[in-house]
Amino acid sequence: MITAYKKNDMTSFKIKVVGVGGAGGNIVQKIYLSGLGCETIILNTDSQAISRHRAHHLITIGKTVTRGGGAGADPDLGKKAAEESIHEILLKIQNADLLILVAGLGNGTGSGASPVIAKYAREKNILTVGVFTLPFEAEGKKDVAFKAIAEMEKYLNTMGIIDNNVISELVSMESSVKDAFDLVDRVVKNCVESIISIVQETSDVNVDFNDLKSLISRGGLGYFAKGIAEKPEDVDKAIESVVFNPLLTGVTISDVKGALINIKSNGELTMNHFREILDKIRAHLPEKAPIKYGLQKEGDHRVDSYAEIYLIGTTGKRTTDEVIDKITSKQTNWKNFEIPPGVRKHKK
Structure with a gap:
């Protein structure tokens, strides 16, 4: 089932993106510089590292327990740092309608502080999504990352x-x-942008904040994707970027139990391509998974591309063991995944 929703409510919602630790800070700085229309906050235990970042708010956490020297690879120290600074953190996030946590897991600050923030956000009834990266196998920190995931899955x-x-x-x-x-970083940024695009602006045909809330409140793993068609002949490539997202681990588009799609264009998108986008995405989803879409019928003067496609979906509630099993199963499909020239591995 595909449903269109037209919105008359012009209420703006407060979206806050929080980067925790070095990796999270690097990504959130890029989100800040790209002007996505959200409030950005970077938290770190390393005062020197955070001084090199740019965001709306920079907070050095745990100044007493770490003395600004970082948490190293100790998640317990990262946890204590977040707990020490929780009141300062809450002042920045407490009025958020949607909170997006971004962190690299495996080291002290990202793995230790992120669960603390997720817990307090849940207690304040803030709708909260996490987008996290896993460490390389050679780092030997997967257990630390999975422990943090298991803790945050509760919140x-x-x-x-x-x-x-x-x-x-x-x-x-x-x-x-x-x-x-x-x-x-681009994949993480695209995940965040996919979420924000759903509620950031009012279009002719819209999905709204309550649609987003209903979808992600189902829990489980999230599927987030973005595809861009610079010109009409790129539409198939853009669709494939949406339905195949190889770096997103533990979930494929066929796992989601419902999806929201937002389509932007420069005003030249044809009805034929619009239907093609919906039909081809629909074909990759479970048969009974509902879809709602947003569309700017007359185009957006801020969009140069022929079409931009954003999709978010969730798998629905799973046990912590099921979530970890899915993540470690390495479900991937990198068919036609968009990688810049010179970076993609050449197939033999």
Whole structure:
């Protein structure tokens, strides 16, 4: 079933994106610089690292327990730092309608502080989504990451997990380390942008905040994707970017129990391509999974592309063991996944 929803309510919702630790801070800085229309907050135990970041709010947490020197690889220290600074954190997030936590898991601050923030957000009834990256196998920190995931699964409405280990399957080993990590950052940023696009603006045909709340409150793992067609002949490529998201671990589009889609365009999108987008995405979803879509019929002067497609979906509530099993199953499909030239691994 595909449903269109037209919204008359022009109420704006407060969306706050919080980067926790070094990796989370790097990604949230890029979100801040891109001007996505959300409030950005970066938290870190390392005062020197946070001084190099840019966001609406920068907070050094745990100044007493870490003295600004970071949490190292100790999640207990990261937890204590967040607990020490929880009142300052709550002052920044307490009036959020939607909170998005972004962190790299495996080290002290991201793994230790993120569950504390998720717990307090749940107690304040803030709708909260997590987008996290997993460490490389060689780091030996997967257990720390999975412990943090198991803890946050109790508090978050849904979460998306990106596995750094999949990079080696996608990119050329001759590509620079910067290019490889930029790819991961781009995937995380696209996940956040997909969520924000659903409620950020009012269009001719809209999904609204309550649609988003209903969807992600189902729990489980989240599926977030973005595809861009610069011109009409790129539509198939954009659709494939939405239905195949290889770095998003433990979930494929066929796992979701419902989805929200937002389509933006420069005003030139044809009815034929509009139907093609919906029909091809529908074909990859479970038969009974409902879809709601948003559409700007007359185009958006801020959009240069022929079409931009954003999709979010969730798997529905699962036990912690089921969530961890899904994440470790490495369900991936990188068919036609968009990677910049010179970075993609060449197939033999």
